[in-house]
Amino acid sequence: xxxxxxxxxxxxxxxxxxxxxxxxxxxxxxxxxxxxxxxxxxxxxxxxxxxxxxxxxxxxxxxxxxxxxxxxxxxxxxxxxxxxxxxxxxxxxxxxxxxxxxxxxxxxxxxxxxx
Amino acid sequence: xxxxxxxxxxxxxxxxxxxxxxxxxxxxxxxxxxxxxxxxxxxxxxxxxxxxxxxxxxxxxxxxxxxxxxxxxxxxxxxxxxxxxxxxxxxxxxxxxxxxxxxxxxxxxxxxxxx
Numbered sequence: 001x002x003x004x005x006x007x008x009x010x011x012x013x014x015x016x017x018x019x020x021x022x023x024x025x026x027x028x029x030x031x032x033x034x035x036x037x038x039x040x041x042x043x044x045x046x047x048x049x050x051x052x053x054x055x056x057x058x059x060x061x062x063x064x065x066x067x068x069x070x071x072x073x074x075x076x077x078x079x080x081x082x083x084x085x086x087x088x089x090x091x092x093x094x095x096x097x098x099x100x101x102x103x104x105x106x107x108x109x110x111x112x113x114x115x
Numbered sequence: 116x117x118x119x120x121x122x123x124x125x126x127x128x129x130x131x132x133x134x135x136x137x138x139x140x141x142x143x144x145x146x147x148x149x150x151x152x153x154x155x156x157x158x159x160x161x162x163x164x165x166x167x168x169x170x171x172x173x174x175x176x177x178x179x180x181x182x183x184x185x186x187x188x189x190x191x192x193x194x195x196x197x198x199x200x201x202x203x204x205x206x207x208x209x210x211x212x213x214x215x216x217x218x219x220x221x222x223x224x225x226x227x228x229x230x
Binding site: 001004006032034041042043044046049091093095097101102103104105106107108109111 | 147149151156157158159160161164203205207209216217218220221222223225
């Protein structure tokens with residue numbers, strides 16, 4: 001299967017700082033990537049759809065100024081959590097869609113802990 | 116009613132048992148069906164991918180899709196303790212149908228295979 005690399009796997013930061021998470025498709029080009037958030041023992045919650053070369057589409061209730069998404073190339077999307085607060089602590093996972101078969105592959109996730 | 120229903124479990128079985136995991140859905144436009152396995156604090160891993168109705172087998176895993184009943188299943192034969200994980204179903208209409216490719220996920224079923 002296709003490989004999606006996500007970094008960092010774990011980050012601990014102080015309240016008020018910004019954190020950037022990278023998602024790369026290593027062996028395929030992805031015009032569409034997705035960012036999810038997952039709480040313990042809960043299902044995936046879609047935050048936004050990232051489209052190469054255009055603005056991301058955010059799900060209802062997700063603050064676009066808090067969660068900045070950039071998809072500047074066909075292999076890289078980034079999620080920046082700006083001015084992070086303890087309530088932003090969560091497991092963030094990216095995924096990328098292959099074409100034309102439209103399979104979805106996930107990164108390994110990033111555990112964010114905001115102190 | 117949610118678009119995709121999946122029993123969260125947990126489902127506990129002895130090693131060697133045949134496991135049956137299921138999802139029901141309400142959107143008749145879904146054409147692509149996927150099963151993912153997720154270990155704790157890891158990204159989901161694509162196990163099976165099927166298009167439309169029918170069966171697909173891959174090693175110990177068999178995926179079944181019954182579009183008439185809006186019901187999909189994942190069977191695991193000769194289950195092993197290493198199969199203990201959360202299994203998520205996902206589905207999408209796909210671009211070919213003119214629909215949006217945003218996969219809809221079930222909430223996941225927690226599987227425990229005990230020795």
